Amino acid sequence: MTHPRSELDKELLSPLRLSVLAALSRVGEAEFAAIRDAIETNDAELSRQLTRLSEVGYLLIEKQRSGRYMKTWLSLTKAGRAALTAHIAALKRITDS
Amino acid sequence: MSSHEVHPQDAATILAETARLAAKMSKDVYAMRVAMVGLAAATVFGLLIIGLVPSIGAIIASTVAIVAASIPVSLVGATARARDRAFSHRYLLTIGCWALLFAVTIVIGMFLFLQVWGFWIPAAILCAIPPVVFVITGSRAVRP
Numbered sequence: 001m002t003h004p005r006s007e008l009d010k011e012l013l014s015p016l017r018l019s020v021l022a023a024l025s026r027v028g029e030a031e032f033a034a035i036r037d038a039i040e041t042n043d044a045e046l047s048r049q050l051t052r053l054s055e056v057g058y059l060l061i062e063k064q065r066s067g068r069y070m071k072t073w074l075s076l077t078k079a080g081r082a083a084l085t086a087h088i089a090a091l092k093r094i095t096d097s
Numbered sequence: 098m099s100s101h102e103v104h105p106q107d108a109a110t111i112l113a114e115t116a117r118l119a120a121k122m123s124k125d126v127y128a129m130r131v132a133m134v135g136l137a138a139a140t141v142f143g144l145l146i147i148g149l150v151p152s153i154g155a156i157i158a159s160t161v162a163i164v165a166a167s168i169p170v171s172l173v174g175a176t177a178r179a180r181d182r183a184f185s186h187r188y189l190l191t192i193g194c195w196a197l198l199f200a201v202t203i204v205i206g207m208f209l210f211l212q213v214w215g216f217w218i219p220a221a222i223l224c225a226i227p228p229v230v231f232v233i234t235g236s237r238a239v240r241p
Contacts, residue, residue, distance in 0.1 A: 005103055015111075022115035026123040028182030028235075038121055064185070075182065088115060094108040 004093035011056050012087045016041060016049045021058060021084040024076045029062075032072035050074065058083055125177040130232045132169040133191070137225035139166030140199065144224060148206050148217035170228075181235035194227040 012018040019039040024030055036046045053059035058080030063070045076084070103111070143159035174188055181187070202220040210216035 008103065018111070018115065019118055023118040023122045025115075026119045027126050027179040028184065030122055030179040034122065034125075034178035038118055088112065091103070091108040091112050094103055095105045095112065097105060 004090045004097060007086065007090035007093075009083045009087040009090075011052070011058065012083060014049065014052075016045065017053055018084075018087070020046075020049060020053060020074070021076060021080055024059075024074060025081070025084055029073045029075040032074060035074055053080070122179045125173065125179040126181055126235070129170075129173045129177055129180065130235060132166075132173050133228040133231050136163075136166045136170050136195070137228040139163050140195070140225045140228070141221045144199075144202060144206075144221035145217055147203070148210070148220070149212055149214065151207075151211055184235075187231055187234060191227045191231040195224065198224045198227065 012021065016039060020035055023035050023038050032043075032046070032050075036043060039046070041049075050059060050061060054061050057077055060075045060077055062073045062075070064073050065071075139162045143163040146155045146159040170192075177184075202224055206213075206216055206220060
């Protein structure tokens with residue numbers, strides 16, 4: 001029987017990346033600025049983490065027009081939601097161990 | 098220590114933080130759903146009053162109620178930083194259908210079916226359907 005820590009998602013061992021996915025877990029999509037404020041980081045660091053999450057297929061990044069401006073909207077992909085669910089399940093088993 | 102090493106206490110802290118973030122971000126989503134439910138309720142109330150109690154006071158009160166219910170829908174729609182998937186499309190479709198049904202109900206009802214329960218009750222329910230569908234389809238859009 002393997003320890004639940006082996007089921008932790010490597011990408012989500014980063015607290016910021018996990019926080020991004022967690023923040024998006026109960027919404028369809030959220031603004032870049034809203035995520036930045038919620039997880040209390042800056043634009044540059046968040047952009048770096050979002051790029052990584054997008055590269056591994058966990059995150060969808062879209063630009064949408066809002067009046068005169070373009071806004072960046074973030075949403076979980078199916079793979080991202082599955083990874084988050086599995087990671088949280090592993091964390092719960094660790095708390096129980 | 099392995100980079101994968103997570104102690105139970107740390108895991109519990111991480112889980113609490115993820116739950117906190119999820120709840121924080123979903124407030125705007127729930128606010129829009131509450132606003133839409135409010136619009137549906139005000140629509141039913143307002144149309145029944147307008148159609149079945151055709152006095153000036155009743156019409157004014159109903160109009161105020163419906164306008165008051167539509168303000169949060171507009172405000173939250175314009176300012177929400179977190180929302181259900183395909184929000185813009187669904188929002189415009191909902192408001193468009195609601196406005197069309199409402200206008201048709203008022204025009205037909207006021208000219209042909211004043212104080213006719215058999216018209217105003219189903220018409221009021223029909224007009225409330227678009228915002229209710231918005232809430233139902235929105236909650237489905239978030240589920241994994």
